[in-house]
Amino acid sequence: MRSPRLAALELKRFGRGKLPRAALVALLLLPLLYGALYLWSFWDPYGRLDKIPVALVNEDKGATVGGEKLQAGDNIVSGLRESKTFDWREVSPEEARDGVAKGRYYLSLTVPSDFSERVGSSSGENPETGALQVSTNDSNNYIVGQISRSVFSEVRRSASKKTSRTFLDKIFVSFSDIHQKTEKAAEGADQLEDGIGKAKKGAGELATGLGDAKNGSKSLKTGVDKLTTGANDLKSGSKQVADGTQQLADKVNLAAGKVRPFFNEHGKQIGDLSRDIVTASNTMTTDLNKLPERAQKAEDDLRAAAAFASGLYASFCEGGPKADAVKIDCETAKKHVTNMNNAATTAKDFNALVKDHKNVDQLKTHVAALKKMAEDLGEKAPTLGQDLDASVKKINELNKGAKAVAKGASDLHAGLTTAKTGVSSLDTGIGKLSNGANTLSGGMYKLVDGSGELATGLHDGAKKIPDYDKDQRDLRTDVMADPVQLANQAMHKADTYGTGFAPYFIPLSLWVGAMVSYMLIQPLNRRAMAAGASAWRIALAGWLPVAALGVLQTAALMSVLHWGLGLKMERAAGTIGFLLLVTACFTALIQLLNARFGPAGRILVLALLMLQLTSAGGTYPVETSPGFFNAIHPYLPMTHVVEGLRRLITGGDLGVVWTGCAVLAAYTVGSLALTALSARQKQVWKLDKLHPELSL
Structure with a gap:
């Protein structure tokens, strides 16, 4: 009997009675409990x-x-x-x-x-x-804690962004304020530069003025020195005058006592003598008027005579043409020439003195005064006694005034001595001020250059300091508050949490379905073994019914996932075809373990499921698992199933799918071959087969 017929007969057993039919329905729906029910429970947890x-x-x-x-x-x-x-x-x-x-x-x-x-x-x-x-x-709940960390990280980022926006907006406003203040400072620096320029000019003028003041203070010091010397002389002179007036007063008072009787007795003769003096004064005035003319003539005559004498002396005594003709006493002649030159010089000086009208005018004034006094004396001669008393009185007053002058001169000398010290200090101070003013003038030149650089720097700085308006500030605060944006470009994005986990739970469901199916269906068809069929026919007869059930399980599971939960498949036909190959592989592998190891094979099936679930990378990347799981990851079929379904459901490179198909096909053929080998061995009855060590 052929294998398909044997498989059909095996499935017909489930149609005999209600319980077998219920078991068949349970087998078909069992993957839904692992696949659809699990996925449904957390299909979209983040949405709830x-x-x-x-x-x-x-x-x-x-x-x-x-x-x-x-x-x-x-x-x-x-x-x-x-x-x-x-x-x-x-x-x-x-x-x-x-x-x-x-x-x-x-x-x-x-x-x-x-x-x-x-x-x-x-x-x-x-x-x-x-x-x-x-x-x-x-x-x-541990997962809620993990979810909350992500949620609160976003809350913290949002709050930090708002705070940063406020802080940065103030910074940009401060930039604008600084820009405006810097512009004002630059304008102030310009004004400062102008003011310093004027100050520079003023400092120069000050230095010049203090230089002049220094010269003036020096002159003042010299003048005060002279005044002090003069005051000292005045002090001495005024003292001498005071002493003289005292002596004069003493003598006048003494003489007046003796002269007064004479004046009273000889007043008339004195009047006559005074008139004679007036006549002599008139004659003297006339002579004084003629004195300049006569002085000039005397100078000219003496200068001519001196020149003539000098010429004669030169001719006779200094190698002239007549030196040998006449022998004279040259030494005596030289003395006469010198005396004549001196007389000419004296005449010149006298003429100069005469020409200096001050002396002549003074003499004229004195003569006029003498004349006036003589006239007055002539008029007052009759009353000379009385006048003498008045004069004595005046001389006494003069004496008293001379003493006051002497005291004032002494005080003046003392004051000028103090002034001399002050003027000396003033001269020294003005000298220091002059030096300081020169230094200030030199510093002002540097200050002018520095203020110019300051103004230029402030203008340049103002240009570099940003001045943002509100829109510009908003744009920049948005960028700086959240400068790095995550451009999340999801390739082949899974719409829901359940879609992402479907490649993991679908093969789990199909494995469990095949595992339970072989709990109800023998991995090796007993009828074929009893009939002595070939090992391949026996293996296929035990594999085909479970594979057929797997196809129905796949159809039921994918129908519920697609139309019930809304699973969207990028490549629906490819997904179904790939799952049929998965079903064939899983059923063949589970058949092998059950056929080869008997009841212990069920435990191995469960253990192999655990190994595949932990190393397939269905939840976390397998790289996050310990090294053992990384080591077995490439060699287990569920690894390739999970990776292939991800590409088929959400899209992606099909290279992984074709690799998975090759691996699954190899597992399927290899498992069937080993199952056939086990079937051949099972056809030989042994003692341990009659009395198994373990029975399930």
């Missing part, structure tokens, strides 16, 4: 996070920053409620702690009382970070 109760505690008291009220905690709470990430429930801190501990809440988020104050401190002198407090309890 809003059903997870989470405690939310807002203790933030707010803060005042820059004169504005900041309620960062309320903003966080409002944003969380709008996001609907979890089922947020605002409770007290005590309720949150108790609820997380007892499992009423999976976790809690607490906004501390100083949160706004810390957030607002970023623009102050002592910036601090604001900390959101998260409390989890892994005894409630």
Whole structure:
């Protein structure tokens, strides 16, 4: 009998009675329990996070920053409620702690009382970070804790971004303020440069003026020295005058006592003598008027005579043409020539003195005064006695005044001595001021150059300092608050969590279905073995019915996943065809283990399932597993099944699929060959077959 017929007969056994038919239905639906039911349970868990109760505690008291009220905690709470990430429930801190501990809440988020104050401190002198407090309890659910870390990382990033935007906006506003202040400073530097230029000019003028003042102070010092010397002379002279007037007064008083009787007796003769003096004064005045003419004539005559004498002397005594003709006493002649020259010089000096009208005028004045006094004396001669008394009185007053003058001269000398010291200090001080002014003038030149460089630098700096308007600030704060954006380009993206895990649970379901099927169907067809059929026919007769059931299981599972749960397959036909090959491989491999090892094979099937599940990389990348699982990963069929289904369901390179097909085909053929070998060995009855060590 052929293998397909034997397989059909094996399946017909399930149509005999209700219980076998129920068992057949159970076999067909069993993969749904592992595949569809598992995937359904967490098909889209992230889409239902809003059903997870989470405690939310807002203790933030707010803060005042820059004169504005900041309620960062309320903003966080409002944003969380709008996001609907979890089922947020605002409770007290005590309720949150108790609820997380007892499992009423999976976790809690607490906004501390100083949160706004810390957030607002970023623009102050002592910036601090604001900390959101998260409390989890892994005894409630470990996965929720992992999910919360991702969610709260996003919450923290969003809050940090808002805080950074506020801080950076203030920085950019400060840039604008600095720009404006720098421009004003540059304008001030320009004005400073102009002012320093004027100051430079003034410093130069000051240096020049102090130089002149130094010269003036020097002259003043010299003048005061002279005044001091003169005052000293005046002091001495005035003392002598005072002494003289005292002596004069003494003598006058003494003489007046003797002369007064004479004046009274001889007044008439004195009057006559005075008139004679007036006549003589008139004659003297006439002679004085003729004196310049006569002095000039005398100078000319004496100069001519001196010149003539000098010529004669030269002719006779100094090798002239007459030196040998006449012998004279040259030494005596030289003395006469010298005397004549001296007389000519004296006449010249006298003429100069006469020409200096001061002396002549003074003499004329004195003569006129003498004449006037003589006239007065002539008039007053009769009353000379009385006048003498008046004169004596005046001389006594003169004496008294001379003494006062002497005392004043002494005081003047003392004052000028003090002034001399002050003027000397003034001269020294002005000298220092002059040196300082010269130094200042030189420094002003450098200051002018420096102020010019300062103005230029401030203008250049103002150009380099940015001055952003509101739109530019908003753009830059957005970029700098979140400078790195994650450009997440998902190739062949899985729409749901269940879609991503389907390549892992589908082969698990088919393996379990094949494993349970061989609990009800013999791996080696007893009828074929009893009939002495060939080993290949026996192997195929035991494999085909389970493979057929696997096809039905695959159809049922994929129908429910596609139309029930909404699984979308990028390559639906390829997925179905690949799963049929998977079913053939799994059933052949499980048949081999059951046929070769008997009841112990069921344990090996389960163990092999565990090894494949842990090394296939269906959940986490296999690289995150210990080295043992990495070592067996490439050699187990489920590894290739998971990787192939990922490419077929979500899309991708088909090279992995074709590799998987080759591996699965090799496993299928190899397993069937080894099963045939086991069937041939089973056809020989042995003692251990009659009395097995273990029976299940």
